[in-house]
Amino acid sequence: xxxxxxxxxxxxxxxxxxxxxxxxxxxxxxxxxxxxxxxxxxxxxxxxxxxxxxxxxxxxxxxxxxxxxxxxxxxxxxxxxxxxxxxxxxxxxxxxxxxxxxxxxxxxxxxxxxxxxxxxxxxxxxxxxxxxxxxxxxxxxx
Numbered sequence: 855x856x857x858x859x860x861x862x863x864x865x866x867x868x869x870x871x872x873x874x875x876x877x878x879x880x881x882x883x884x885x886x887x888x889x890x891x892x893x894x895x896x897x898x899x900x901x902x903x904x905x906x907x908x909x910x911x912x913x914x915x916x917x918x919x920x921x922x923x924x925x926x927x928x929x930x931x932x933x934x935x936x937x938x939x940x941x942x943x944x945x946x947x948x949x950x951x952x953x954x955x956x957x958x959x960x961x962x963x964x965x966x967x968x969x970x971x972x973x974x975x976x977x978x979x980x981x982x983x984x985x986x987x988x989x990x991x992x993x994x995x996x
Contacts, residue, residue: 855884857887858916879922879927882922883918890966907972907973911974
């Protein structure tokens with residue numbers, strides 16, 4: 855679900871992307887922002903939040919669009935930012951995956967910075983004794 859249009863994007867980030875590229879990346883970009891926020895906005899509706907949270911959420915969507923526009927949508931499923939190449943004697947290796955989870959490179963750091971202010975980020979911590987976690991130690995329940 856797209857939470858922003860090209861007019862908002864252009865007003866916030868200028869001519870970072872042309873309209874055609876924006877239309878290609880806006881859906882996946884908003885989906886990843888929804889995922890980061892545990893779909894709270896999708897469940898409750900954007901207008902149910904205070905205006906300042908709405909603005910930061912839309913800015914996060916715009917920043918993710920720009921990130922996908924710069925690196926391409928491939929980063930969303932490979933986790934790698936860039937490919938290797940060689941020019942003459944100079945060789946640059948493949949992009950390095952960041953340590954930090956499945957989607958570490960797939961999300962713009964600016965998106966995290968914007969969403970941190972809203973309280974919408976998933977702040978849960980996995981617990982080893984979680985009964986739904988498949989671990990090698992049993993859970994002790996009576």
